[in-house]
Amino acid sequence: MTTTINASTGNNLQVTADGSGVLNIQSNGVNTNAQAWANFAGTTTPTIRASYNVSSITYSSTGFWVVNLTNALTDTNAVCIGTSAYTSLSSGNEGDVANTNMITTSTVNFSNAVISSTTGGNARNPAVCQVVVFR
Amino acid sequence: MSQVIIFTNTSGNVSVCVPTGELDIQTVLTKDCPAGAIIVDSSTLPQGTDAAFFDSWKLSGTTVSVDMPTAIAHQTKTLNNLAYAEAQHRSAKAGIGLTNVMSDADWATALSTARAAVTASTTTAQLVAAIEPIQAAITANAL
Numbered sequence: 001m002t003t004t005i006n007a008s009t010g011n012n013l014q015v016t017a018d019g020s021g022v023l024n025i026q027s028n029g030v031n032t033n034a035q036a037w038a039n040f041a042g043t044t045t046p047t048i049r050a051s052y053n054v055s056s057i058t059y060s061s062t063g064f065w066v067v068n069l070t071n072a073l074t075d076t077n078a079v080c081i082g083t084s085a086y087t088s089l090s091s092g093n094e095g096d097v098a099n100t101n102m103i104t105t106s107t108v109n110f111s112n113a114v115i116s117s118t119t120g121g122n123a124r125n126p127a128v129c130q131v132v133v134f135r
Numbered sequence: 136m137s138q139v140i141i142f143t144n145t146s147g148n149v150s151v152c153v154p155t156g157e158l159d160i161q162t163v164l165t166k167d168c169p170a171g172a173i174i175v176d177s178s179t180l181p182q183g184t185d186a187a188f189f190d191s192w193k194l195s196g197t198t199v200s201v202d203m204p205t206a207i208a209h210q211t212k213t214l215n216n217l218a219y220a221e222a223q224h225r226s227a228k229a230g231i232g233l234t235n236v237m238s239d240a241d242w243a244t245a246l247s248t249a250r251a252a253v254t255a256s257t258t259t260a261q262l263v264a265a266i267e268p269i270q271a272a273i274t275a276n277a278l
Binding site: 038044045046047048051053054055056057058059060061062066068070116122 | 137139140144146148150151152153154155157158162163166167168177180186189190216220
């Protein structure tokens with residue numbers, strides 16, 4: 001089913017709900033909304049606070065998770081954005097950096113490391129992990 | 136308690152897969168996990184200090200437990216990272232004319248004691264306790 005909303009004449013704005021249940025808001029044939037997202041705690045058994053189009057999250061090792069999508073994307077040319085927050089900064093010379101990478105059409109790698117001016121980067125588990133996927 | 140899916144991953148560690156609820160766990164088992172993955176109650180996974188040594192977990196049958204030699208190796212690396220960072224900190228303090236709380240000799244003794252305690256540990260609680268004096272000394276020596 002396709003529903004077209006003409007926000008203004010000629011802009012080709014569309015809202016599409018396909019059989020998978022994934023909502024696509026398109027402009028000129030390009031999806032503009034998130035295809036999947038999740039907010040979870042970076043713990044041994046990840047506590048998933050909220051998510052969309054995510055079937056599961058797998059904890060693989062310290063600072064490394066795999067986010068599995070319920071409905072696969074058309075390809076891996078997605079934009080994945082990940083952020084993280086540790087419970088607090090343990091000192092003024094370090095901070096957490098999250099990285100994301102779409103490795104298949106239905107899996108996104110999410111990793112986190114604490115970057116320190118004295119010890120370099122070391123993987124660690126942040127209290128808040130957030131990932132958003134656009135395609 | 137909630138159910139999760141566990142399996143030994145390609146690195147030899149245990150992976151824990153938590154379903155979001157969008158799909159039932161049996162579907163997640165086949166869709167998101169490799170062959171051989173099993174569904175267990177999350178309460179059966181290692182708890183307490185054992186949980187903190189996730190990278191040392193090993194799966195045998197349906198039981199997950201901590202592999203102590205691996206845990207000792209991980210804690211040794213953690214201790215070395217702490218010691219390396221503190222060595223730079225101590226040098227920097229000396230360089231700007233500040234006195235370290237613990238003398239160099241006492242610091243070396245504390246490190247040696249901690250390394251011996253890590254090596255001799257037979258439980259993860261002992262591993263945690265082994266490096267606590269070092270962590271406390273680092274905190275005490277902060278600017």
